[in-house]
Amino acid sequence: xxxxxxxxxxxxxxxxxxxxxxxxxxxxxxxxxxxxxxxxxxxxxxxxxxxxxxxxxxxxxxxxxxxxxxxxxxxxxxxxxxxxxxxxxxxxxxxxxxxxxxxxxxxxxxxxxxxxxxxxxxxxxxxxx
Numbered sequence: 644x645x646x647x648x649x650x651x652x653x654x655x656x657x658x659x660x661x662x663x664x665x666x667x668x669x670x671x672x673x674x675x676x677x678x679x680x681x682x683x684x685x686x687x688x689x690x691x692x693x694x695x696x697x698x699x700x701x702x703x704x705x706x707x708x709x710x711x712x713x714x715x716x717x718x719x720x721x722x723x724x725x726x727x728x729x730x731x732x733x734x735x736x737x738x739x740x741x742x743x744x745x746x747x748x749x750x751x752x753x754x755x756x757x758x759x760x761x762x763x764x765x766x767x768x769x770x771x772x
Contacts, residue, residue, distance in 0.1 A: 652717045660725050680746040699762050704769050711762025715754035723751045
C-alpha cells in the first residue's frame, strides 16, 4: 500500500473510534446489558466485514491478502491503543479493561481471524478460472 493509503486508513479508523467512543458515553457501553452488547457486536460485524471486503477487492491482483492483513492491523492495533489509553489508563482499569470491556476486546482478535481468509479468498478467486 502507498503511504497516503496508510494515512487514510489510520484517519478513518481513528474517526470511527472517536464516534464509537462518543456513542458509548457515559460509561463506555457499560450501561448496556451483556445481551445488548452481544447483539451490538453481531450487528456491526457484517457491515465492517463488507467494507473491508470491498476495499480488499480493489487491491491489485495478488495483493488482496496483504491488504487484508493491513486492515486487520489498523482495525485492531490502533483501537487497542486508544482503548488502553482511555479505559486502561484514564478510567484506571489497567489491562483489566480487556475483560471488563470484552465487547471491545473481540475486535482486537476478530479482524485477524476474518480478514486474512477474506483476502486469501479474493486472491484465489482471481487466479482460478
